[in-house]
Amino acid sequence: MKQAEVYFLDKLAGILTEDENGYTFVYSEAYVAENGKPISLTMPLQPQPFTSDNMFPFFDGLIPEGWLLDIAQANWKINPRDRMSLLLACCKDCIGAVSIVDISNQPND
Numbered sequence: 001m002k003q004a005e006v007y008f009l010d011k012l013a014g015i016l017t018e019d020e021n022g023y024t025f026v027y028s029e030a031y032v033a034e035n036g037k038p039i040s041l042t043m044p045l046q047p048q049p050f051t052s053d054n055m056f057p058f059f060d061g062l063i064p065e066g067w068l069l070d071i072a073q074a075n076w077k078i079n080p081r082d083r084m085s086l087l088l089a090c091c092k093d094c095i096g097a098v099s100i101v102d103i104s105n106q107p108n109d
Contacts, residue, residue, distance in 0.1 A: 002084045003103040008039050016100070018084040022053040039098055055083040062091045062098065 001019045005012055013036060014027040026049035027036070038045045040058040050056065063086045064072060072078065078085045091100040 005101045025050045
């Protein structure tokens with residue numbers, strides 16, 4: 001299982017998970033309670049999780065393309081079909097308001 005924290009303007013918006021059943025994104029309770037902004041028009045703010053067999057198009061669109069993707073795949077030896085690993089490796093500091101942080105790389109408090 002792979003998990004990532006999804007931040008919107010440096011606020012924890014939710015958790016993205018990939019497991020044997022596919023993908024799940026759920027907004028954090030605190031983010032929903034404070035009426036945070038949705039990370040995407042296709043993923044409106046709601047307490048119920050979003051599920052999909054494939055990577056959500058919004059998150060897939062954050063992954064680099066072209067020569068930058070080639071460099072990422074070569075340096076980190078990531079299969080181009082492993083979209084979650086690419087997202088975790090390449091999208092901590094994206095252009096725009098959303099960033100993705102690998103939970104397994106978080107320091108333990």
